[in-house]
Amino acid sequence: MTSDTTVTACLLLIGNEILSGRTKDANLSWLAEALGAAGIRLREARVIPDDPEEIVAAVNHCRARYDHVFTTGGIGPTHDDITAGCIARAFGVPLERNADAIGRLERHYNDPSKLNEARLKMAEIPVGASLIDNPVSAAPGFTLENVHVLPGVPKIMQAMAEGLIKTLKGGRVMLSRTLVCRIMEGTVAETLGRVQAAHPDVEIGSYPYMSPNNAGVSLVFRCDDAAKLELAVAAMEGELKALDTEYRVE
Amino acid sequence: MTSDTTVTACLLLIGNEILSGRTKDANLSWLAEALGAAGIRLREARVIPDDPEEIVAAVNHCRARYDHVFTTGGIGPTHDDITAGCIARAFGVPLERNADAIGRLERHYNDPSKLNEARLKMAEIPVGASLIDNPVSAAPGFTLENVHVLPGVPKIMQAMAEGLIKTLKGGRVMLSRTLVCRIMEGTVAETLGRVQAAHPDVEIGSYPYMSPNNAGVSLVFRCDDAAKLELAVAAMEGELKALDTEYRVE
Numbered sequence: 482m483t484s485d486t487t488v489t490a491c492l493l494l495i496g497n498e499i500l501s502g503r504t505k506d507a508n509l510s511w512l513a514e515a516l517g518a519a520g521i522r523l524r525e526a527r528v529i530p531d532d533p534e535e536i537v538a539a540v541n542h543c544r545a546r547y548d549h550v551f552t553t554g555g556i557g558p559t560h561d562d563i564t565a566g567c568i569a570r571a572f573g574v575p576l577e578r579n580a581d582a583i584g585r586l587e588r589h590y591n592d593p594s595k596l597n598e599a600r601l602k603m604a605e606i607p608v609g610a611s612l613i614d615n616p617v618s619a620a621p622g623f624t625l626e627n628v629h630v631l632p633g634v635p636k637i638m639q640a641m642a643e644g645l646i647k648t649l650k651g652g653r654v655m656l657s658r659t660l661v662c663r664i665m666e667g668t669v670a671e672t673l674g675r676v677q678a679a680h681p682d683v684e685i686g687s688y689p690y691m692s693p694n695n696a697g698v699s700l701v702f703r704c705d706d707a708a709k710l711e712l713a714v715a716a717m718e719g720e721l722k723a724l725d726t727e728y729r730v731e
Numbered sequence: 732m733t734s735d736t737t738v739t740a741c742l743l744l745i746g747n748e749i750l751s752g753r754t755k756d757a758n759l760s761w762l763a764e765a766l767g768a769a770g771i772r773l774r775e776a777r778v779i780p781d782d783p784e785e786i787v788a789a790v791n792h793c794r795a796r797y798d799h800v801f802t803t804g805g806i807g808p809t810h811d812d813i814t815a816g817c818i819a820r821a822f823g824v825p826l827e828r829n830a831d832a833i834g835r836l837e838r839h840y841n842d843p844s845k846l847n848e849a850r851l852k853m854a855e856i857p858v859g860a861s862l863i864d865n866p867v868s869a870a871p872g873f874t875l876e877n878v879h880v881l882p883g884v885p886k887i888m889q890a891m892a893e894g895l896i897k898t899l900k901g902g903r904v905m906l907s908r909t910l911v912c913r914i915m916e917g918t919v920a921e922t923l924g925r926v927q928a929a930h931p932d933v934e935i936g937s938y939p940y941m942s943p944n945n946a947g948v949s950l951v952f953r954c955d956d957a958a959k960l961e962l963a964v965a966a967m968e969g970e971l972k973a974l975d976t977e978y979r980v981e
Binding site for chain 1: 746747748749750751752753754755756759760761762763764767772773774775776777778779780781785807808809810811812845847848849850852853884886905907916917918920921923924927928934935936937938939941951953
């Protein structure tokens, strides 16, 4: 589903392991692309520690500011998995052992002795939330109003987010074109600035690249209106030809 | 230099290209590790768009909250490089063409015709800031009070940050030990929770891993006191042996 409005999102990556540098986050770029393709624009991402005060404050700040907030991390069975409790606190609702969630875990673990107290913690969901299916390892995420709670393990997060995002109403999809140019950024900067000024509805980004035998700049044009996007790209292609610059369109 | 205090930092990754998913950030984990080794703890990271209001607000919020703020991105020669101006606005000081910065660019570009107006923009520095050396491409970063402004290109950022971090006074370094265990997280969760409760000064994180023919959990113990760290790790090793669990220490 798409509409004509802009739909915004913020991502909260919860986890000390990312802030220590031990774990390289793999969820931001994946979610940014998946949301973008669904017409939901990621406007901010924060990496925050496993600290209840920090999590509650960030959730409450961001859910008031953005159409959607996605969290990753902290919904497993161990003592450091505190996200569900923090979301409940942020909304001022209690946590409960959710009967549907318990049923999913019971079917997954089969042997009742494996469904110990720690694993049952994964069925503790804020009152009023709806569950997000987990096709990999059963333990569900949940949505409470505009806050969507996902796990941190990328493979499981992706499987759950794919299902979730299909249910969300997106806005206009941002379209993108890239001109990869064999020219130094500083040489083309003034020209690019003129093109940007003449096409204010198109967001133009300039990203230099370097490799041992190659250097140049990628000019990325983004707009949710295809005609405006093409006009800006064509204007820049004209300038690059006038400068006799090699480039390719991606 | 180290002291007995905790020194905190926040990282602001500035750039639409990260929020669109086009560019995978490579700076967060590198800076987290480099700062950690210098006794500076990364407590938060934010990815924010190339939007002056957002940048100014984030800089002012974070510089009041953390001992250091590091920014990456937005200090090149193009129209979308707006970080220096935003930092000046955040501090309420003007931008100026910095004579020292101009000199560095002049020596780097050699041919005066290459040092055009766009490249001279890279010498615009907030009044009162000190320059951060750029051993790769000359254009400097800068430090204004506790805010350190670095570029987004990882190779250049790393070369500049290495020099910068040596000049900063760190606190106690967080020490870390990891037990990589062949046991499911949910099976060991209750035991781990008891060890955490008995060693409240040690931060224990639990991170499941999965590969096609291998699954288990990495238990990460972190503390700035070596003796406390060893006690907590030894307690957990005792528990793992009692459970007859295979593990290795990293």
